[in-house]
Amino acid sequence: MTNAKRLPAEFDPQRAVWLGWPHNPNDWPGKFAAVKWAFVEMIRLLSRSQTVRLFVVSDGRRAEAVRMLMDSGADMSHVEFVPMDLDRNWTRDILPFFVRTSNAPATPLTAVRFAFNGWGKYPNHRKDLAAAPVVAGHLGLAVEEPTIAGRHVVLEGGAVDGNGRGDLLATQECLLDQTTQVRNPGLRRADYEAVFAAHLGVENTIWLGRGIAGDDTHGHVDDFCRFVGPDTVVLCREDNPSDVNHRVLAENRERLFGARLASGAHLTVIDLPMPAPLVYKGVRLPASYANFYIGNHVVLVPTFNDPGDRKALSIVADCFPSRAVHGVHAVELAWGFGAVHCLTHEEPTGEG
Numbered sequence: 001m002t003n004a005k006r007l008p009a010e011f012d013p014q015r016a017v018w019l020g021w022p023h024n025p026n027d028w029p030g031k032f033a034a035v036k037w038a039f040v041e042m043i044r045l046l047s048r049s050q051t052v053r054l055f056v057v058s059d060g061r062r063a064e065a066v067r068m069l070m071d072s073g074a075d076m077s078h079v080e081f082v083p084m085d086l087d088r089n090w091t092r093d094i095l096p097f098f099v100r101t102s103n104a105p106a107t108p109l110t111a112v113r114f115a116f117n118g119w120g121k122y123p124n125h126r127k128d129l130a131a132a133p134v135v136a137g138h139l140g141l142a143v144e145e146p147t148i149a150g151r152h153v154v155l156e157g158g159a160v161d162g163n164g165r166g167d168l169l170a171t172q173e174c175l176l177d178q179t180t181q182v183r184n185p186g187l188r189r190a191d192y193e194a195v196f197a198a199h200l201g202v203e204n205t206i207w208l209g210r211g212i213a214g215d216d217t218h219g220h221v222d223d224f225c226r227f228v229g230p231d232t233v234v235l236c237r238e239d240n241p242s243d244v245n246h247r248v249l250a251e252n253r254e255r256l257f258g259a260r261l262a263s264g265a266h267l268t269v270i271d272l273p274m275p276a277p278l279v280y281k282g283v284r285l286p287a288s289y290a291n292f293y294i295g296n297h298v299v300l301v302p303t304f305n306d307p308g309d310r311k312a313l314s315i316v317a318d319c320f321p322s323r324a325v326h327g328v329h330a331v332e333l334a335w336g337f338g339a340v341h342c343l344t345h346e347e348p349t350g351e352g
Contacts, residue, residue: 005110005201006100008348009164009227010294011320016080016347017046017295018135020055020089021065027088031332036064038333040072042293042300042340045326047075049297053138053347055084055091055131084134087127090338091345092222093119093156096132096143098348099200109348111136112144112199114155119217120181139347146199153195154183158220158342160196163227166203166262168196173210173219181218204262208252212236213244213277214286216337223288224249226341228319231261232268236290245274272315275306280335287330291339292316294346299323302330302339 022039025032046052047069056062062081070076086094096111113132118125136143146153161169175183175192184191189207196202211219224236235253238245256269278287289312292301299320303309309327317325330339 007200013349014346015349016051018053018091018345023057027336034332044072044074047078092158092342094128094131095345111141115152158222168202169221171208171219206259214284234270234272237271238274273308275304285334291341293344299325303327
């Protein structure tokens with residue numbers, strides 16, 4: 001890359017990972033108690049090998065987290081509590097993008113803070129909107145706020161996925177739809193690409209079509225397609241032709257096979273199975289093995305008590321031979337319309 005800026009990949013070295021301790025029962029009605037233990041398992045596994053920065057909204061929630069994490073055997077020396085009142089816990093979407101600036105080695109990371117409008121759907125998002133500057137202040141980072149025509153650009157972390165080498169995945173459904181869950185009224189493909197280039201150091205955006213069924217975000221790419229290396233992605237595949245995801249994912253596969261990277265190379269596309277449809281109270285949930293988190297030494301993959309769990313874990317393990325791959329039970333998490341990746345956000349070292 002020739003750009004002085006670079007958005008590191010998730011598989012690049014990390015200084016820490018950010019999560020928020022669950023506090024809003026309305027995100028998981030009827031399953032809130034079970035969800036806490038899924039958080040505990042994620043933090044326990046991550047804390048073995050890297051720092052976990054954990055938002056807590058109150059002293060009471062902090063005490064609860066400490067008790068449960070200690071009971072689980074988490075390495076509390078690697079857990080740092082950060083007081084912050086939030087609407088929800090989806091740190092993937094509300095924290096800043098950490099961008100490396102190669103011509104500023106003394107402070108290599110900049111916090112690029114996009115606006116957040118509750119996924120164009122939920123009005124109670126003002127506390128979450130304030131999270132990015134709090135994180136930047138906590139880390140002592142300069143803040144950059146992308147704008148177009150004087151308007152702060154909206155972008156969630158789960159809406160894009162990068163390889164750290166100038167390429168970015170995004171979907172037309174999430175970013176370009178002007179009628180459903182609109183993020184930036186009037187913004188076109190070229191406008192986004194200009195913002196990505198100027199603020200994230202992206203040279204090449206690969207536009208996919210639609211996301212999977214049940215996705216409350218209206219098309220986040222991290223629910224079905226992820227970079228696992230500089231020139232390799234995993235893409236979910238639905239083999240049942242009667243399932244709504246079958247055609248959507250097949251069409252995205254066609255787009256990937258026709259795509260080129262910034263380097264001019266073709267992508268390697270690895271198939272990742274889909275679990276059987278997960279339905280709760282008549283609602284289709286966005287269950288997907290692609291919503292995994294890549295830590296420094298571990299990869300956490302959502303599992304669903306499904307026959308496909310073992311195959312998915314094996315495929316992800318082949319993608320990351322130097323990392324330990326762990327399944328995290330995510331049936332209850334999915335009732336909040338997200339999973340492991342949605343609830344985590346890497347803080348890179350800025351090195352790669």
